[in-house]
Amino acid sequence: MEHCKVNCEDFPSSEDLGGLRGENPASLIFIAVSNRLAGAISYQDALRPxxxxxxxxxxARGVETSMLISGDSKNVVCQVSQTLGIEDYYGETFPQEKSRIISRLKTKGFMTVMVGDGINDGPALAVSDVGISMKESSDVARETADVVLLNNNLTGLLDLLDISRQTMIRLRECSRMILIPSVAAMGLAVPGLIGPGMATFVNDGAAVLACIHAVRAGMKEA
Incomplete structure (x- = not known):
């Protein structure tokens, strides 16, 4: 990419910039011809419906802290945050700044989930506890993310959260189904109240029942 220097006097004033952007905040691309400012293009990215x-x-699922981190101008990020109902936002951030923000949240004890689809989201996706990207994201984002939403729809985040929570519930249930009988059998086997064979049978039986419970629960949810 070739860089050129443009005389500062060529740049429009803040009032002119407001006119270029229109009524709504927008990002600007400046165009120079022969090292002179020739014009600017105002554009806005469409939000996913x-x-x-x-x-x-x-x-509604109890995720109270949502944050928008973007390289777009602060005015644009502010407007998008207000539209989506997000209170915390950062604008004009570089890739390494995004990852530092995620790292600070982790040091405060937050479980962090980063959703991104661009090359500049790679560092933040890598440092977050869970990185999520989309099927049509950049190669860097897909390779760095832990989860890729193949339907290219953000509602997959809600499904992912529901599935993960149900999985943790099943894991706890199955752990109790195995642990409680096994501990009880061990406690009875030590003083000789039951033999080693019976203790083994109780332990293995509990494991089999836990597996059946997990499979049945999965079939019902499907």
Missing amino acids: ESRQVIEGLK
Whole structure:
């Protein structure tokens, strides 16, 4: 990429920038010809239609802290945050700044989940506890992420959260089904109240019942 220097006097004033952006905050690309400012292009990225629904769904599921971290201008990020109902936001951030923000949240004890689809999201996806990307994301984002949403729809985040929570519930249930009978059998076997064979039978039987419980629960949810 070739870089050129443009005279500072060529740049429009803050009032002119506001006119270029229009009524809504937007990002600008400046165009120079022969090292002279020739014009600017104002553009806005369209929000995914399901974005607001996903944010509300996360809040309904008890995820209270949502944050928008973007390299776009602060005005644009502020407007998007207000539209989506996100209170915390960072604008004009570089890739390493994104990862530092995630790292600070982790040091405060937060479980962090980063959702990103661009090359500049790679460092933050790598440092977060769970990195999530989309099928049509950049190669860097897909390779760095722990989870890739193949349907390219953010509502998959809600499904992912529900599935993970149900999985943890099943794990706890199965652990109790195995642990309690096994400990009881060991306690009876030590003083000789039951033989080693019976203790082994109780332990193995509890493991089999836990597996059956997990399979049946999965079939019901499917």
